[in-house]
Amino acid sequence: MKKILIETPSWLGDSVMLTPTLQNIEKIFPNSELILVGSKISIEILQGFVKPENSYIFNRKNGRLSNIKTILDQVGEIDISLSFRTSFFSGLVQYLSKANIRVARKSFANQIFLTDKIKVSDGSHQVEKYLEIMNFQKLDINKFDLKLNFKPKIFSKQTLGVNAGATYGSAKRWYPEKFAEVIKVVSKRYEIILFGGYDEVKINEDIENILKKENISNITNLAGKTSIKELAENIGGLSIFITNDSGPMHIAGAYKIPTIAIFGSTNHQETNQWKNQNQHIIRKNIDCAPCMKRECPLKHHECMKNISAQDVLNEIEILEFNL
Numbered sequence: 001m002k003k004i005l006i007e008t009p010s011w012l013g014d015s016v017m018l019t020p021t022l023q024n025i026e027k028i029f030p031n032s033e034l035i036l037v038g039s040k041i042s043i044e045i046l047q048g049f050v051k052p053e054n055s056y057i058f059n060r061k062n063g064r065l066s067n068i069k070t071i072l073d074q075v076g077e078i079d080i081s082l083s084f085r086t087s088f089f090s091g092l093v094q095y096l097s098k099a100n101i102r103v104a105r106k107s108f109a110n111q112i113f114l115t116d117k118i119k120v121s122d123g124s125h126q127v128e129k130y131l132e133i134m135n136f137q138k139l140d141i142n143k144f145d146l147k148l149n150f151k152p153k154i155f156s157k158q159t160l161g162v163n164a165g166a167t168y169g170s171a172k173r174w175y176p177e178k179f180a181e182v183i184k185v186v187s188k189r190y191e192i193i194l195f196g197g198y199d200e201v202k203i204n205e206d207i208e209n210i211l212k213k214e215n216i217s218n219i220t221n222l223a224g225k226t227s228i229k230e231l232a233e234n235i236g237g238l239s240i241f242i243t244n245d246s247g248p249m250h251i252a253g254a255y256k257i258p259t260i261a262i263f264g265s266t267n268h269q270e271t272n273q274w275k276n277q278n279q280h281i282i283r284k285n286i287d288c289a290p291c292m293k294r295e296c297p298l299k300h301h302e303c304m305k306n307i308s309a310q311d312v313l314n315e316i317e318i319l320e321f322n323l
Helices: 012-017 019-028 040-045 064-075 088-097 126-137 176-186 198-213 228-236 247-254 309-322
Strands: 003-007 033-038 055-057 080-083 101-105 116-118 159-163 191-195 219-221 240-244 259-262 279-282
Touching: 003 019, 003 088, 012 019, 012 040, 012 126, 012 247, 019 033, 019 126, 033 040, 033 064, 040 055, 040 228, 040 247, 055 064, 064 088, 080 088, 088 101, 101 126, 116 126, 159 176, 159 247, 176 198, 176 309, 191 198, 191 228, 198 219, 228 247, 240 247, 240 309, 247 259, 259 309, 279 309
Parallel strands: 003 033, 003 080, 033 055, 080 101, 101 116, 159 191, 159 240, 191 219, 240 259, 259 279
Antiparallel strands: none
């Protein structure tokens, strides 16, 4: 029985986009023992892909190197090490695993540690980039749908979710007042849930305060209040989801939730929802987009400012007509 170490991506959305690759690993190596190592968020969203005791969270509290050595001592002998990151530290993790086969996307930082350096296709979807890493043995790869192992919540009423944050940076975020403008129009037809992490509580409070002044009260603000499991369960039960390019967007994609995805600084061709036919992308075709920056380098943020509340409302109307 082979023992396969899998270093997951750090970000929530990237980890969701890894799930077709994990399904391929399960299919290709059915009798193997799979071990996941990665960030807390990544390990939590990927619950159910391996035994709980085979999931390890990187903890920098006592030093990164000491932490990984402790984990690898617990894991024991590894046959194949697959990393879905490209940093020097990721390469070092693979080297210290002492696996005979050490595979990752080739980068300047990690290549000295790898036995198989994979060059992925430029411009392809992030899911496909991860799948290409499995080419190290010319394997038969399937383009599976995204998969999460949490049961969607069942809401008693039609429910619309809003995710106004985006962890990567402000360049990816549409504006609280514009989200509020949309909610004001649709709140008579839907119960509203606001989603966000601990760093996005203020954004959601701004939305909530605007709506309170309009006497709109059918709003549940879950920002900073859910575990990753609860986040997935709630998003999985929505009627419609409005979101920036973000981790929650990919959770919605895994459940095929009708989604309006607002893109500004990031590349919609590489990080849109994978195989969700109920996805509607809103973006403005301006010369400087996508810049892929955390903050607008030109200080005007026109890629987001030029998107109006009416643009989103138009897409909601189209989604409702087709549902």
